[in-house]
Amino acid sequence: MKKRKIGLASLLILVLITCCFMSGEKVTAMTEDIEVIPGEMILSIGDSSSMQSEEGINQNLDSLLQENEFVLKDDLLESTEIKSEDEFHILGQDxxxxxxxxxxxxxxxxxxxxxxxxxxxxxTKLEEQLTDAGYEVKGIEPNYVMTALETADSQEQDYDINPNQKWNYEMIQVPKAWKITTGSSNTRVAILDTGIDNVHPSLSKYVDTGLGKNFASGSSTDTMDRQGHGTHVAGTVASYGNVTGVMRTATLIPIKVLGDNGKGTTYGIQQGILYAAKQNADVINMSLGGGAYSKSFESACNTAVQSGTVIVAATGNEYKSYISYPAAYDSVIAVGAVDNKGQRGSFSNYGKGLDFMAPGVKIYSTYLTSDGSYAYLTGTSMACPHVAGVVGLLKSVDKDITAEQVRALLKETAKTAGNSNEYGAGIVDVDKALQKLTGTEVTVNDDTNVLNAEKWVPAQQYKLGSVVSYDGNVYVCVKAHKSSEGLNPANTPALWYLCEETEEDAA
Incomplete structure (x- = not known):
């Protein structure tokens, strides 16, 4: 199991924003002065057959709290828009x-x-009062602060992407994977972060502010990023123009759980997770984390995954032999960072519960300036969206693939990089994962099928795995369809996977 409970004295709640400073300064866990929101706590009470009216529960609870110097500040079901409009909760309803x-x-x-x-x-006082009133208290926790840190590694520049920065995508086989799919606008990736710069020239077409929400501070509809971290993360998942993300087509949902000052709370992040699930997000990216176990936080993650969402989180930049939360929760895919040689970044947390590695050193992506700029950043924050983008590509092919199926598929196809304690299952390989998912893995390397490839023709019904030759090349069908003159194998990578040249063409 991933769960690891530690004392509050070792807590450091950080956004995992490129904390490997180029100056060599290490980021280590705080041992004191744990920051929480003064005068706030997260309360969870159990369901009861005698309390089926949610409205009644809230009214009774609000009255009880006011009598005892407490204030009901927010209802998680209501603020995440999950709460039913029906007055009574229907037991057993899916x-x-x-x-x-x-x-x-x-x-x-x-x-x-x-x-x-x-x-x-x-x-203690609240628990006693609620218990005496007949409530089942499931948990009472502090509302911890989560903090975004600036980095000395941003190097803002206004020029086209350097070709040398292709290393990160080539390492995880993204260009090859694009022969199978480049993504889909029907695939929704929720970025839980500082927001997204929705007017950035490499992002604006993909960011759906109508689906987004702010759980940090200010207006609930203000999801603009004024800090930079969320925009950089989003660009690695999906972008276009001067840069490209792992996905070349996607819908990005900006969910602001960290404010313009780079700070947020565990309660706000739980709101963001459940809201993303409500918006049918296929993937949630959380390039953030901390060191304390939270039952309510874990339950929020479990609930979102149960609804069909896949959650990906960064392991942490604390140079530690344990991974941080929420990456450490069992239902979350934990991602560490490697450099361009496939070596684990010294800052990248590792240990039990680490799932996969991805590029996370000097990653070039979208960033903030008045006109829309680009920057190099380093950290597990940068590795995490690589895997979120990979999951997005998988979801664009198979909408119903579950989180555990994704984890198993990526584990089976990952490239071993070192011992599992430091590298998990290894570096993700999205091309192999997509081949496995679409059933093209065996056919691509099957000489008999290649030699027996039939000439592609229009107006023909092709099934998954069909092998054809077209214009001197061999292709494998990755999605059942009826062919037409305008949709030949050479111009429809979403339908056909290019295997290899025929002997005649190679000669």
Whole structure:
């Protein structure tokens, strides 16, 4: 299991934003002065057959809290738009709302007078009052601060992408994978971060602000990135123009869980996760993390995955032999960083629960300037969106593939890079994963099938795995379809995979 509980004294909640400074300064875990939001805690209470009206639960709870100097500040089901419009919750109904209640209970952000009580005093008092009133208390946790850090490695520049930066995509076989699929606008990738610069010339066509939401600060509809981290992450997942992401077509959902000052909270991130699931996100990218186990945070991740979303998170930049949360949760795919030689970055956390590695050193992607700029950044934050993009490509071919199926597929096709403690299953190989998923893996290397390839013709029904020759090359069908004059194998990589040249063409 990935779960690792540690004491609060070792907590450091950080956005994993390129913390490998080029000056060589190490980022280490804080041992004191753990930052929390003063006067706030996250409360989860259980469902009860005697309390089927959610409205009734809230009204009774609000009254009870006010009587005891507490304030009900937010209802997780309501703020994430998951709460049903029906007055009564229907038991057994298959819905995200029921999954949230079953896994997390009813979850709230509760305020208390921090000038009068410490967190421990407030928690004890609240738990006693709720228990006496007949509530089942599932958990009461601090609302931890998550902090985005600036980096000395940004090197903002206004020029076309350097061809040498292709190494990161070639390492995970993205160009080959594009012969099978370049993505789809129907594939939704939620970026939980500082927002996304939705007017950036390499991102604007892909960012759907109508699906986005702000759970950090300010207007709930303001998802603009003014910090830079989220924009860089988004560009690695999907972008166009001067740069390209792992996906060349996608819908990016900007979910702002970190404010313009680079700070957010565990409660806000839980809101973002569940909201993304509500918006039918295929993939969630979280280039953020921390060192403390949170039951409610884990439950939010589990619930989103249960709904069909795949969550990918960075392992951390603390030079430690353990991975941070949320990457450490069992339901989350944990990603570490390697350099252009396939070596683990010294900053990249490793250990039990590490799943895969991806490029994360001096990664070139979209960044902030007035006109839309580009930058090199380093960290597990940069490795994470490579894998999120890979999952997006898989989802564009098979919408129903589950998180565990994705994990198993990537594990089976990953390239071994070193011992599993430091490298997990290895470096992801999206081309092999797509071949395996589409059934083209064997056919591509099967000489008998290549020799028996029939000439491609229009108006023909082709099934998955069909092998044809066209214009001197051999192709394998990766999606069943009826051919036409305008959709030949050479110009439809979404339908045909280019295997190899025929002997006649090679001669």
């Amino acid at each position: 819905s995200l709302e029921n999954d949230v209640i079953e896994n997390m209970g009813y979850t709230y952000l509760v305020g208390y007078p921090s000038g009068e009580y410490t967190f421990e005093q407030a928690r």
